[in-house]
Amino acid sequence: MKKNKRILIGKIGLDGHDNGIRIVSKWLADAGFEVIYLGLYNTPEGMVKAVLQENADLIGCSFLGGEHLFYCRKLLRLLRQNSLEDKKLIVGGVVPPDDVKALKDMGVSAIFTPGTMRDTIIRKVNELIAA
Amino acid sequence: MKASDKIQYDRYLKGETLPHFRTLSGIEMKEFYQRDDRPHEEPPPGVFPFTRGIHPDMYRSRLWTRRQQSGFGTPEESNQRIHLLLSKGMTGLNIDFDVVTKLGLDPDHPLAEGNVGLVGTSVATLEDMETLFHGIPLDKVSTTLIVNPPYSAIIMAMYLLVARKQNVEASGLIGTIMNCAISQLVGPTYQSGTHFFPLDPTLKIAGDVMEYCIKNIPRWNILNINAYNMRETGINAAQEIAFSFSLVSEYIRHLLARGMEIDQLGPRIAFFTSAHIDFLEEIAKLRAMRRIWAHLMKDTFHAKNERSCWFRTAIQTSSLPLTAQQPLNNIVRAAIQTLAAVLGGSQSIHTTSYDEAYALPTEESHILSIRTQQVIAYETGVCRSADPLGGSYAIEKLTDEIEERALALMEEIEKRGGFFECFKSQWIEKQINEARYEYARQLEAGEQIQVGVNMERDEDEEVKINIFRQASDMQEKRIRYLREYKESRNGDQVKRALENLYHQVKHHPNSNFFQTILEAVDQKATLGEISDTLREAYDFKVHSD
Numbered sequence: 096m097k098k099n100k101r102i103l104i105g106k107i108g109l110d111g112h113d114n115g116i117r118i119v120s121k122w123l124a125d126a127g128f129e130v131i132y133l134g135l136y137n138t139p140e141g142m143v144k145a146v147l148q149e150n151a152d153l154i155g156c157s158f159l160g161g162e163h164l165f166y167c168r169k170l171l172r173l174l175r176q177n178s179l180e181d182k183k184l185i186v187g188g189v190v191p192p193d194d195v196k197a198l199k200d201m202g203v204s205a206i207f208t209p210g211t212m213r214d215t216i217i218r219k220v221n222e223l224i225a226a
Numbered sequence: 227m228k229a230s231d232k233i234q235y236d237r238y239l240k241g242e243t244l245p246h247f248r249t250l251s252g253i254e255m256k257e258f259y260q261r262d263d264r265p266h267e268e269p270p271p272g273v274f275p276f277t278r279g280i281h282p283d284m285y286r287s288r289l290w291t292r293r294q295q296s297g298f299g300t301p302e303e304s305n306q307r308i309h310l311l312l313s314k315g316m317t318g319l320n321i322d323f324d325v326v327t328k329l330g331l332d333p334d335h336p337l338a339e340g341n342v343g344l345v346g347t348s349v350a351t352l353e354d355m356e357t358l359f360h361g362i363p364l365d366k367v368s369t370t371l372i373v374n375p376p377y378s379a380i381i382m383a384m385y386l387l388v389a390r391k392q393n394v395e396a397s398g399l400i401g402t403i404m405n406c407a408i409s410q411l412v413g414p415t416y417q418s419g420t421h422f423f424p425l426d427p428t429l430k431i432a433g434d435v436m437e438y439c440i441k442n443i444p445r446w447n448i449l450n451i452n453a454y455n456m457r458e459t460g461i462n463a464a465q466e467i468a469f470s471f472s473l474v475s476e477y478i479r480h481l482l483a484r485g486m487e488i489d490q491l492g493p494r495i496a497f498f499t500s501a502h503i504d505f506l507e508e509i510a511k512l513r514a515m516r517r518i519w520a521h522l523m524k525d526t527f528h529a530k531n532e533r534s535c536w537f538r539t540a541i542q543t544s545s546l547p548l549t550a551q552q553p554l555n556n557i558v559r560a561a562i563q564t565l566a567a568v569l570g571g572s573q574s575i576h577t578t579s580y581d582e583a584y585a586l587p588t589e590e591s592h593i594l595s596i597r598t599q600q601v602i603a604y605e606t607g608v609c610r611s612a613d614p615l616g617g618s619y620a621i622e623k624l625t626d627e628i629e630e631r632a633l634a635l636m637e638e639i640e641k642r643g644g645f646f647e648c649f650k651s652q653w654i655e656k657q658i659n660e661a662r663y664e665y666a667r668q669l670e671a672g673e674q675i676q677v678g679v680n681m682e683r684d685e686d687e688e689v690k691i692n693i694f695r696q697a698s699d700m701q702e703k704r705i706r707y708l709r710e711y712k713e714s715r716n717g718d719q720v721k722r723a724l725e726n727l728y729h730q731v732k733h734h735p736n737s738n739f740f741q742t743i744l745e746a747v748d749q750k751a752t753l754g755e756i757s758d759t760l761r762e763a764y765d766f767k768v769h770s771d
Contacts, residue, residue: 109341111418165340209550210679
């Protein structure tokens with residue numbers, strides 16, 4: 096099936112810091128992606144439901160409260176259970192170096208920590224969608 | 227030599243210049259400033275409108291309070307960290323609660339599963355609060371409780387009951403309940419302020435807490451506008467000022483309508499502002515805030531008591547300029563930001579730790595923040611005179627220019643129906659998003675330099691940093707605890723207390739709920755149970771998907 100440029104973006108859990116995710120959403124929209132922004136307070140289950148409904152190929156989440164390992168593990172598990180393992184997950188936010196590795200090992204496709212420049216993100220997202 | 231190094235090398239030899247001469251708020255600065263730019267003299271410190279400081283001698287008679295935010299994990303863990311910091315020179319408490327608590331949920335709520343005990347301490351029961359403050363004399367240490375309404379009512383009730391157990395009278399309590407519905411969580415973003423509780427009742431219950439504190443806890447600050455969190459969304463200094471004062475005006479009008487006097491309120495409202503990296507502009511901002519507040523209180527609200535006109539602020543150094551790249555650079559940034567807070571005349575300071583871009587502070591970085599403040603206080607000599615930069619042509623002119631911009635924006639907000647209306651219509655949300663996109667654009671374009679990010683970046687950098695780690699079994703521990711707590715209490719009494727609250731909200735919606743909430747806490751109802759009772763009484767359901 097041909098990949099589209101639809102990206103589902105949302106925050107999972109109760110952390111409300113949305114500065115980064117808002118900026119990245121705008122960058123992606125400006126770069127021609129179709130961004131579906133789900134806002135704050137999503138559950139992993141809700142994200143998976145939205146992936147099915149919206150037929151998005153890429154999922155973007157952001158974590159600033161130390162909850163990244165917990166929610167990424169759960170989201171990836173639910174994606175597998177729903178046979179959605181071809182959907183790729185990208186993560187942004189405050190993630191310590193050791194956890195960047197841990198997230199990659201569990202199957203997160205890209206992690207953008209603070210200070211990542213726009214072009215780096217766009218390039219990576221294009222690569223992931225083309226792959 | 228690498229090609230990139232060669233480019234840098236040539237640039238250094240050529241002589242370096244700044245990309246532009248604008249402040250973070252966009253004020254274009256001149257080549258130099260002289261007397262003509264600002265001919266009239268500002269009244270001295272301690273004299274209305276207090277631009278130069280609220281006291282004539284400022285730090286000569288008392289240094290600012292070193293108030294580092296603390297709170298993580300279980301109440302036991304936070305209690306230990308508080309005792310450590312007090313032993314290392316912290317002089318006031320700043321208690322942060324985890325986001326689960328701040329959204330009025332218990333740790334066993336399905337939405338809470340990944341967030342328990344992160345970025346603040348988990349408090350659900352009266353017993354938790356007793357544990358958190360174990361061994362801390364509440365009549366000697368001043369405490370700031372970082373919590374928003376309506377849950378501020380529950381936390382305040384817990385604090386009062388802990389004081390009662392310590393045999394401390396309400397009149398002996400010193401400190402602050404933040405208690406702002408809009409600025410507290412992550413700044414005034416719409417969804418964060420409306421998702422877990424309807425907005426109007428939130429504001430009403432904030433008023434209940436304020437009214438109760440005014441009548442019963444004479445030395446307690448009833449409201450703290452969290453300008454810091456608003457600024458951290460990406461808005462500029464002028465917006466930080468305007469949003470804060472437009473917002474506080476709404477609360478004041480609400481309390482006046484309840485029959486209170488302005489001079490009962492003024493001395494008990496304080497602020498929590500940011501110190502960003504633009505050194506001169508931040509100092510000017512604080513001076514402008516003092517002047518605007520003094521006039522607002524006297525001219526708009528007709529305060530008679532001079533203390534009502536004192537703009538008192540705690541400051542946290544902003545984390546926006548801090549970078550994940552080359553994290554040690556953040557120590558330098560935070561020191562300069564702290565110096566701006568001191569030269570701006572702050573009442574208390576939290577120096578943000580250099581590892582903020584990675585995690586909560588470790589013990590080591592927490593102590594380094596305290597030491598930063600001590601170096602500035604005791605070694606640099608900047609505390610010898612009040613407002614030592616007062617009379618500087620550039621500072622005075624910048625103060626005027628920021629004031630002018632802030633006043634214009636406040637006027638616009640008033641024209642649009644006031645801050646609450648602008649928040650509800652999401653006009654504020656639009657301002658925030660535009661500002662944060664603009665700040666990001668400036669960083670991308672290299673107009674705002676961040677060393678290590680868009681200048682001198684090392685793409686191969688491997689950061690070696692000691693990270694604070696939390697125990698991974700936190701939520702399970704907390705759920706187990708909560709189950710045992712609920713089994714140990716008298717269920718009928720809890721049920722009755724919650725029914726009383728429900729009944730009061732339903733049938734006496736304009737009465738003050740605080741006492742009833744306090745009784746429910748005393749009967750061992752949990753924070754989540756009380757919050758759910760309120761939600762139910764307002765026919766509100768938390769949407770979760």
